[in-house]
Amino acid sequence: MENKKRLTLKDIAAKAGVSLTAASMFLNGKAKKYNLADATCERIEQTMRDNNFVPNFHARAIASKQTMLIGVLIYGGIETSFWLNILAGIEEQLAAKNYHMLFSVSHSSPERELESIRFMCTKGVDGLIIAPVSGSVNNFDYLCELDKTMPVVTMNTRIEGLSAAYNDNYAGGRTASEFLIRRGHRKIAFLGGLGFNRTRAFFDVMLENQIEPEVFLNVAGFLPHSGRFTAVFCFSDYQVLELYNEAASGGVKIPENLSVIGYDNMNFTSLLSPRPATVEQYKKELGVAAAEIILERINGGIRPADRKFTPTLHEGASVKKIGFLG
Amino acid sequence: MENKKRLTLKDIAAKAGVSLTAASMFLNGKAKKYNLADATCERIEQTMRDNNFVPNFHARAIASKQTMLIGVLIYGGIETSFWLNILAGIEEQLAAKNYHMLFSVSHSSPERELESIRFMCTKGVDGLIIAPVSGSVNNFDYLCELDKTMPVVTMNTRIEGLSAAYNDNYAGGRTASEFLIRRGHRKIAFLGGLGFNRTRAFFDVMLENQIEPEVFLNVAGFLPHSGRFTAVFCFSDYQVLELYNEAASGGVKIPENLSVIGYDNMNFTSLLSPRPATVEQYKKELGVAAAEIILERINGGIRPADRKFTPTLHEGASVKKIGFLG
DNA sequence: ATAATTTACTAAAGCGATTTAGTAAAAAAC
DNA sequence: GTTTTTTACTAAATCGCTTTAGTAAATTAT
Numbered sequence: 001m002e003n004k005k006r007l008t009l010k011d012i013a014a015k016a017g018v019s020l021t022a023a024s025m026f027l028n029g030k031a032k033k034y035n036l037a038d039a040t041c042e043r044i045e046q047t048m049r050d051n052n053f054v055p056n057f058h059a060r061a062i063a064s065k066q067t068m069l070i071g072v073l074i075y076g077g078i079e080t081s082f083w084l085n086i087l088a089g090i091e092e093q094l095a096a097k098n099y100h101m102l103f104s105v106s107h108s109s110p111e112r113e114l115e116s117i118r119f120m121c122t123k124g125v126d127g128l129i130i131a132p133v134s135g136s137v138n139n140f141d142y143l144c145e146l147d148k149t150m151p152v153v154t155m156n157t158r159i160e161g162l163s164a165a166y167n168d169n170y171a172g173g174r175t176a177s178e179f180l181i182r183r184g185h186r187k188i189a190f191l192g193g194l195g196f197n198r199t200r201a202f203f204d205v206m207l208e209n210q211i212e213p214e215v216f217l218n219v220a221g222f223l224p225h226s227g228r229f230t231a232v233f234c235f236s237d238y239q240v241l242e243l244y245n246e247a248a249s250g251g252v253k254i255p256e257n258l259s260v261i262g263y264d265n266m267n268f269t270s271l272l273s274p275r276p277a278t279v280e281q282y283k284k285e286l287g288v289a290a291a292e293i294i295l296e297r298i299n300g301g302i303r304p305a306d307r308k309f310t311p312t313l314h315e316g317a318s319v320k321k322i323g324f325l326g
Numbered sequence: 327m328e329n330k331k332r333l334t335l336k337d338i339a340a341k342a343g344v345s346l347t348a349a350s351m352f353l354n355g356k357a358k359k360y361n362l363a364d365a366t367c368e369r370i371e372q373t374m375r376d377n378n379f380v381p382n383f384h385a386r387a388i389a390s391k392q393t394m395l396i397g398v399l400i401y402g403g404i405e406t407s408f409w410l411n412i413l414a415g416i417e418e419q420l421a422a423k424n425y426h427m428l429f430s431v432s433h434s435s436p437e438r439e440l441e442s443i444r445f446m447c448t449k450g451v452d453g454l455i456i457a458p459v460s461g462s463v464n465n466f467d468y469l470c471e472l473d474k475t476m477p478v479v480t481m482n483t484r485i486e487g488l489s490a491a492y493n494d495n496y497a498g499g500r501t502a503s504e505f506l507i508r509r510g511h512r513k514i515a516f517l518g519g520l521g522f523n524r525t526r527a528f529f530d531v532m533l534e535n536q537i538e539p540e541v542f543l544n545v546a547g548f549l550p551h552s553g554r555f556t557a558v559f560c561f562s563d564y565q566v567l568e569l570y571n572e573a574a575s576g577g578v579k580i581p582e583n584l585s586v587i588g589y590d591n592m593n594f595t596s597l598l599s600p601r602p603a604t605v606e607q608y609k610k611e612l613g614v615a616a617a618e619i620i621l622e623r624i625n626g627g628i629r630p631a632d633r634k635f636t637p638t639l640h641e642g643a644s645v646k647k648i649g650f651l652g
Numbered sequence: 653a654t655a656a657t658t659t660a661c662t663a664a665a666g667c668g669a670t671t672t673a674g675t676a677a678a679a680a681a682c
Numbered sequence: 683g684t685t686t687t688t689t690a691c692t693a694a695a696t697c698g699c700t701t702t703a704g705t706a707a708a709t710t711a712t
Contacts, residue, residue, distance in 0.1 A: 018692090021694095034691080062385050063696075067452050072427045073430050099396050101429045101430070102395050113399075120397035130398075246599065294396060334697090344661080350701085360660085363660060382699070386700080388699075390667085390700055
């Protein structure tokens with residue numbers, strides 16, 4: 001990768017017309033202790049700000065004998081949540097090549113996300129794997145810009161111009177929807193949030209089969225009308241869980257009265273009965289692929305092809321076959 | 327912290343009777359390229375092995391201009407799983423002091439865990455926060471030994487001699503059990519795994535109330551006998567979920583026929599109805615506390631007191647009041 | 653037998669910081 | 683009015699490694 005040659009403290013010192021020592025002392029808040037004049041400090045500060053200088057933390061680590069890093073080790077055995085699986089995949093692949101993860105949990109808002117990205121990059125990493133906050137479109141430009149300096153790979157989100165490892169949720173959505181059709185269902189409802197690839201796929205399949213689905217945003221709104229449908233496509237397994245629960249108290253039997261299909265294959269689905277139909281997203285594999293892409297990029301320089309995974313169907317026992325053609 | 331003065335490549339070179347350059351070349355697999363004699367290589371290798379030498383990766387990063395680090399950024403907004411919450415807490419606290427996380431998901435077996443620990447530490451971190459694999463007692467000695475070199479803090483596990491941040495699950499177990507008693511239940515069953523603090527607490531409370539609970543390891547085994555009990559203490563919310571499901575098909579009404587209490591306050595419980603009683607474990611706070619302890623330790627040197635959190639009760643609506651005293 | 657090449661190394665500069673030891677000029681003390 | 687102290691800096695060593703340039707001895711070529 002091209003190296004945009006980050007400024008060093010030495011550069012800053014030169015620009016500010018002071019010694020490296022003075023700059024270092026200022027940087028470490030020891031200006032007072034070393035009798036730096038206020039004017040000098042201001043000059044250094046201004047220069048740092050103007051060049052948005054960030055000290056190399058490896059150099060600091062070695063010179064000061066403090067790494068400013070804390071190892072965090074958690075047990076990924078039982079609590080196999082979505083992200084933990086992905087992280088495990090990334091780690092496994094990176095470790096094989098002697099790379100490591102500097103980790104950050106970004107938070108809901110795009111602003112905080114941007115902060116985190118900046119933060120990471122100034123810490124001197126060789127690349128960035130990121131699962132952007134959905135809808136943080138404002139950060140996309142920044143990421144693309146960043147990609148000129150170091151490889152950036154997105155996970156489960158595609159950004160024009162960046163490498164990505166992703167589950168093809170449009171395909172997954174089609175798979176789920178077509179499964180309902182194949183089992184003979186024609187009166188089908190949708191339950192959950194809109195505007196995602198999987199939902200777009202659902203509506204496309206419905207259109208192709210001349211079915212006009214009704215849309216419900218939440219379980220409470222849906223259940224009273226469930227009699228009008230033979231099947232429901234749930235945005236995620238969370239909706240399935242809620243629906244199962246409400247259905248039990250509402251006397252709706254699954255799959256006898258209502259067929260249900262979910263999405264994500266969350267770990268709790270194994271505890272539901274009948275086992276819900278759901279669509280598996282690749283998790284660990286996604287992590288591995290993201291790591292592979294970034295490593296290739298670091299070594300080769302050229303942008304490798306995206307890595308697309310096609311989610312597979314778990315049929316479960318929550319979708320009844322309706323006598324039609326068989 | 328005392329610095330056990332790790333050997334440097336220079337030391338190795340001296341011991342092996344070769345130049346620093348030769349040692350470096352060997353280390354980087356460029357022996358062939360630089361015409362190092364086989365005998366010399368063997369000598370270097372032996373010396374490295376004997377002293378179990380690990381290169382300082384910060385030094386490498388700065389000299390080679392490759393950090394061998396990959397930033398990983400994930401979105402912690404919606405999928406608020408147990409560990410992600412904890413990680414977010416750690417990160418927040420560390421970041422405030424300019425520290426960062428070098429992250430690793432350890433894997434089920436104690437052997438792989440030990441590997442991960444070694445791995446982390448040789449990467450030049452200032453401390454280690456770890457959630458050990460339960461039952462990895464064999465690694466405890468190693469951790470204690472490590473603690474002499476750099477601060478080690480455990481999360482949700484207590485090891486004699488090490489600092490810990492933990493949820494007092496004995497107290498949590500008592501809280502849950504006493505809640506059942508308080509609501510008038512006397513015929514109580516236990517469902518799930520044994521040998522944990524929360525279960526010990528349960529049995530203690532039962533004993534104190536002269537109740538002899540029956541123990542069931544899984545839902546399938548329990549349900550046929552559920553009529554014999556008015557309430558069941560579930561090891562975790564996962565059992566609750568399964569039980570809710572089976573109960574619905576088995577015609578057992580919760581809480582009318584059976585009161586249920588779980589543990590952990592997993593996020594999916596909010597989707598169940600009636601909302602199950604459960605015990606909240608502090609997650610983010612745990613992470614923050616672990617980070618605080620380790621930072622204190624790094625600065626102060628002395629071992630700060632453990633940080634104990636007392637899990638709180640969510641009453642939910644799954645535990646019926648039984649007419650007794652009121 | 654001498655020049656050219658190969659083999660098997662080493663010395664020393666450099667990476668980007670921190671830190672110790674030192675210095676010139678101004679201010680305060682005697 | 684000299685000496686001491688304080689102020690305001692800087693030079694140079696250092697951290698642990700990589701890498702470039704160089705060298706002496708052994709081998710091969712002519």
